[in-house]
Amino acid sequence: MSRISDCFTELRAAGRTGLVIYICAGDPDLETTRRLVPALEAAGADLIELGVPFTDPLADGPSIQRATERALASGTTLPAILEMVAELRRETQVPLLLMTYYNPVFRYGMERTAAEARAAGVDGFLITDLPPEEAGEWQPIAADQGLETIFLLTPTSTPERIHLASRLASGFIYCVSRMGVTGARAALPPDLHDLLRRIRAGTDLPVAVGFGVSQPEHVRQIGKWADAAVVGSAVVNLIGDHGRTCIAPVTEFVQRLRQVS
Amino acid sequence: MSVLENLPDARGRFGPYGGRFVPETLMPALEELTAAYEAARRDPEFQAELQRLLRDYAGRPTPLWFARRLTERLGGARIYLKREDLNHTGAHKINNALGQALLAKRMGKPRIIAETGAGQHGVATATACALLDLQCEVYMGVEDMERQRLNVFRMRLLGAQVHGVATGSRTLKDAMNEAFRDWVTNVRATHYVIGSVAGAHPYPMLVRDFQAIIGQEARAQILAAEGRLPDYLVACVGGGSNAIGLFHPFRDDPEVRMIGVEAAGEGLYTGRHAATLVAGSLGVLHGARSYLLQDDLGQVLPTHSISAGLDYPGVGPEHSYYKDIGRATYVAATDEEALAAFQLLSQTEGIIPALEPAHALAYVACLAPTLPPDQVVIVNLSGRGDKDVEQVERYLAEGPSRHSSPTPDAERSTLPLIGNPHYRG
Numbered sequence: 001m002s003r004i005s006d007c008f009t010e011l012r013a014a015g016r017t018g019l020v021i022y023i024c025a026g027d028p029d030l031e032t033t034r035r036l037v038p039a040l041e042a043a044g045a046d047l048i049e050l051g052v053p054f055t056d057p058l059a060d061g062p063s064i065q066r067a068t069e070r071a072l073a074s075g076t077t078l079p080a081i082l083e084m085v086a087e088l089r090r091e092t093q094v095p096l097l098l099m100t101y102y103n104p105v106f107r108y109g110m111e112r113t114a115a116e117a118r119a120a121g122v123d124g125f126l127i128t129d130l131p132p133e134e135a136g137e138w139q140p141i142a143a144d145q146g147l148e149t150i151f152l153l154t155p156t157s158t159p160e161r162i163h164l165a166s167r168l169a170s171g172f173i174y175c176v177s178r179m180g181v182t183g184a185r186a187a188l189p190p191d192l193h194d195l196l197r198r199i200r201a202g203t204d205l206p207v208a209v210g211f212g213v214s215q216p217e218h219v220r221q222i223g224k225w226a227d228a229a230v231v232g233s234a235v236v237n238l239i240g241d242h243g244r245t246c247i248a249p250v251t252e253f254v255q256r257l258r259q260v261s
Numbered sequence: 262m263s264v265l266e267n268l269p270d271a272r273g274r275f276g277p278y279g280g281r282f283v284p285e286t287l288m289p290a291l292e293e294l295t296a297a298y299e300a301a302r303r304d305p306e307f308q309a310e311l312q313r314l315l316r317d318y319a320g321r322p323t324p325l326w327f328a329r330r331l332t333e334r335l336g337g338a339r340i341y342l343k344r345e346d347l348n349h350t351g352a353h354k355i356n357n358a359l360g361q362a363l364l365a366k367r368m369g370k371p372r373i374i375a376e377t378g379a380g381q382h383g384v385a386t387a388t389a390c391a392l393l394d395l396q397c398e399v400y401m402g403v404e405d406m407e408r409q410r411l412n413v414f415r416m417r418l419l420g421a422q423v424h425g426v427a428t429g430s431r432t433l434k435d436a437m438n439e440a441f442r443d444w445v446t447n448v449r450a451t452h453y454v455i456g457s458v459a460g461a462h463p464y465p466m467l468v469r470d471f472q473a474i475i476g477q478e479a480r481a482q483i484l485a486a487e488g489r490l491p492d493y494l495v496a497c498v499g500g501g502s503n504a505i506g507l508f509h510p511f512r513d514d515p516e517v518r519m520i521g522v523e524a525a526g527e528g529l530y531t532g533r534h535a536a537t538l539v540a541g542s543l544g545v546l547h548g549a550r551s552y553l554l555q556d557d558l559g560q561v562l563p564t565h566s567i568s569a570g571l572d573y574p575g576v577g578p579e580h581s582y583y584k585d586i587g588r589a590t591y592v593a594a595t596d597e598e599a600l601a602a603f604q605l606l607s608q609t610e611g612i613i614p615a616l617e618p619a620h621a622l623a624y625v626a627c628l629a630p631t632l633p634p635d636q637v638v639i640v641n642l643s644g645r646g647d648k649d650v651e652q653v654e655r656y657l658a659e660g661p662s663r664h665s666s667p668t669p670d671a672e673r674s675t676l677p678l679i680g681n682p683h684y685r686g
Binding site for chain 2: 054055056057058059060061065072077078079102103104105106107108128129130131133134151152153154155156157158161165176179180181
């Protein structure tokens with residue numbers, strides 16, 4: 001069992017809503033990320049997604065685009081992120097998921113990425129532009145290293161696609177709450193419950209809901225229908241506002257998200 | 262039977278290239294588009310309507326012009342120009358825009374989005390949308406909007422909304438990122454008209470098929486004019502749609518050599534270029550696995566070309582495949598070489614080419630003198646130069662050495678143009 005599966009098993013047993021926090025690794029620099037991860041865990045994050053910055057983040061809205069630019073400007077690279085994860089593993093066992101576009105992984109080499117990620121203590125990958133149809137090469141390589149492969153399901157996913165993804169997925173399913181790019185929104189979409197019912201009908205894997213989730217009320221609402229909520233852009237905006245001094249405000253924000261769930 | 266016959270395969274692969282590397286939200290839309298296109302392709306009514314529009318509205322077939330004075334000036338092979346510049350809206354882009362707009366109509370999608378670099382694809386899409394009563398929004402890098410102000414105005418005249426994209430390198434690549442973001446958000450009612458043979462399956466196939474009319478006509482025309490097939494096909498390559506449109510109908514004629522000419526910008530050695538197939542490596546961008554200009558860690562590199570339409574770090578996957586199997590050869594021409602060819606064609610034939618095909622002409626200016634006069638070369642004159650006249654005037658006035666340091670001749674480009682006595686004269 002991996003840290004990710006254990007985490008969801010425990011959440012289900014405790015009847016708690018999981019809180020997944022996304023940050024872009026290296027925003028504004030890797031030292032800040034290294035300090036932020038244990039702080040997020042202490043504030044109540046159950047799982048942390050580390051974004052690997054890419055020059056062309058075509059599924060991301062302005063918040064994460066800017067975070068990506070800041071991270072690239074500070075010289076953040078995939079191997080440097082893995083080094084940081086290895087350091088982090090001396091002090092925390094919080095599940096860590098790398099969220100990336102495919103090209104940095106492809107270019108670094110799939111075998112090499114998977115082996116080094118495993119050695120560093122990464123628990124899984126969510127590759128935004130690698131749908132199940134294209135994951136045939138990556139998924140077995142990742143599985144050999146004990147890494148989970150997380151897939152996205154969206155409001156446009158048909159029952160066939162829900163089956164396809166759940167067959168290949170491990171760890172959990174990432175439900176994209178709405179059509180569109182990442183970014184904080186005021187309200188959850190009205191058809192979210194229906195979407196989660198459709199996904200639940202096709203898979204027994206835990207489900208985490210993200211995209212547009214930014215407030216304690218959203219987390220509480222999602223907790224009724226799914227295993228976990230993913231908050232990204234709202235945290236990333238705080239990091240953008242506070243830079244290297246973001247730890248205190250981000251901690252406070254995550255604590256508030258946690259209180260309701 | 263040719264190995265190229267049935268490409269791409271069902272997964273959208275040309276050998277190892279192509280595919281569908283997109284976020285999940287778009288996968289159902291790509292499946293829907295593939296199915297709609299397969300049905301339209303077999304539907305005689307759709308084909309008849311497209312043929313009617315191409316003939317009576319766009320002005321096809323375009324002529325294949327024997328460039329006598331250019332041939333004499335260069336003193337070698339006989340040069341023919343496939344006059345895509347004579348299409349309505351001034352470039353080959355209309356072939357694809359009409360095809361995809363008709364398809365969107367058939368799919369019941371009332372809203373069209375597009376990306377554009379030089380503005381030619383944006384103008385063609387805005388035109389097709391005006392004609393077919395579709396709502397049109399075009400994404401364009403702000404740097405390109407500056408370079409191609411007239412095309413921005415044209416699109417707005419045609420009723421399209423133009424959105425400036427100020428992220429990243431502010432050119433075609435970033436316009437495409439932004440168009441994808443729009444599509445992810447509005448996919449149910451929106452069709453994304455990609456302008457090149459790049460992107461996820463089925464786009465490289467779909468756009469190629471709509472552009473293949475260029476090569477189909479050229480094949481019949483050269484057989485009528487010369488009684489035989491050409492020895493060379495030459496076309497510029499950014500994403501590669503005009504080149505694949507010319508090449509594809511000749512793919513099973515091994516005696517026909519194909520040469521794609523990329524943008525060497527200020528010179529390959531400067532790093533300021535857009536020569537993806539010549540200088541790139543294997544990567545994944547905008548939904549397809551193909552050659553890509555990227556660093557060692559997979560970050561996409563900024564590109565440069567005097568021509569906005571070639572200023573793109575990726576390339577269509579079918580070109581990558583042609584390169585690897587040796588079916589086509591890819592070279593690159595610099596900004597300066599393209600400018601020289603721009604003037605050469607204007608002065609010898611009375612045809613002002615767009616800066617994009619000026620790159621193809623730059624290669625022909627070096628190739629033709631090396632060939633005997635019984636050889637035949639077809640150049641795809643993919644667009645006319647009206648859009649570029651202002652920029653070229655500025656460039657020639659300021660001088661070409663604006664931002665470049667002295668260039669070692671040996672590394673100047675992949676073309677031995679400098680010192681060619683036939684060339685500048």
